[in-house]
Amino acid sequence: MDLELISFKLCPYVQRSVITLLHKSQPFKITHIDLHNPPDWFKELSPSGQVPVLKVGGSDVLFESAVINEYIDDITPPRLHPDDPLKRARHRAWIEFGSSCMRDILSIIEAQTETAFEETRLALMRKLERIEPELGAGRLFAGDDLCLVDAAWAPLFMRLDILGETRNLFEGASLDKVCRWSEALLALEQVQKSVVPELRELYHGMIENRGGEYARLALLPES
Numbered sequence: 687m688d689l690e691l692i693s694f695k696l697c698p699y700v701q702r703s704v705i706t707l708l709h710k711s712q713p714f715k716i717t718h719i720d721l722h723n724p725p726d727w728f729k730e731l732s733p734s735g736q737v738p739v740l741k742v743g744g745s746d747v748l749f750e751s752a753v754i755n756e757y758i759d760d761i762t763p764p765r766l767h768p769d770d771p772l773k774r775a776r777h778r779a780w781i782e783f784g785s786s787c788m789r790d791i792l793s794i795i796e797a798q799t800e801t802a803f804e805e806t807r808l809a810l811m812r813k814l815e816r817i818e819p820e821l822g823a824g825r826l827f828a829g830d831d832l833c834l835v836d837a838a839w840a841p842l843f844m845r846l847d848i849l850g851e852t853r854n855l856f857e858g859a860s861l862d863k864v865c866r867w868s869e870a871l872l873a874l875e876q877v878q879k880s881v882v883p884e885l886r887e888l889y890h891g892m893i894e895n896r897g898g899e900y901a902r903l904a905l906l907p908e909s
């Protein structure tokens with residue numbers, strides 16, 4: 687199957703699909719675009735104007751990371767989604783929840799005051815506390831084998847890890863299992879290889895451009 691993933695180097699949603707493709711050892715081509723100045727062919731291709739987009743067989747087009755990941759999973763057995771319909775629905779729900787946590791990270795980065803920063807940080811911590819009891823004794827979300835929830839959450843943990851280098855975002859939160867899950871995910875080869883080598887620098891650049899309190903306190907040199 688001829689697969690081409692249209693990407694923006696910083697995009698965590700694209701990264702979800704890259705993790706799944708790498709995990710499945712499925713060959714694919716990746717084409718990075720500049721989302722701030724998207725080429726005309728991309729505007730034609732993507733109904734939402736967003737990445738990821740997956741071109742299949744040169745002509746068919748898929749969009750939305752959760753849908754793309756399910757398609758990749760469907761065509762490359764064995765499945766990473768549970769067979770049981772109720773369990774599968776619950777996994778889909780936690781993937782959606784992961785997307786909402788990803789948006790919370792943007793709110794943290796964009797917070798313009800220390801109070802807003804703290805409010806947005808705590809809002810995300812409260813959400814992570816909701817997934818904590820879902821985690822069992824295994825290393826990953828549903829045991830020791832990777833599932834699509836893992837692929838969806840690893841990009842979020844990678845960004846929290848970078849942000850955490852200069853400010854402890856987990857302060858005051860009871861998230862032992864979430865932290866263990868994050869560590870296990872970030873140690874996986876398919877996760878480490880799912881981003882460009884310069885991701886950290888690009889991410890810092892993006893944070894500085896947003897000009898929030900986090901950038902002022904954690905990244906910019908004191909004047």
Ligand SMILES: N[C@@H](CCC(=O)N[C@@H](CS)C(=O)NCC(=O)O)C(=O)O
Binds near residue numbers: 696698736738750
């Ligand atoms: N719900 C989408 C979200 C994708 C998304 O937000 N992509 C961002 C880049 S990380 C994007 O393309 N933004 C450009 C825009 O919204 O115009 C998914 O899961 O695929």
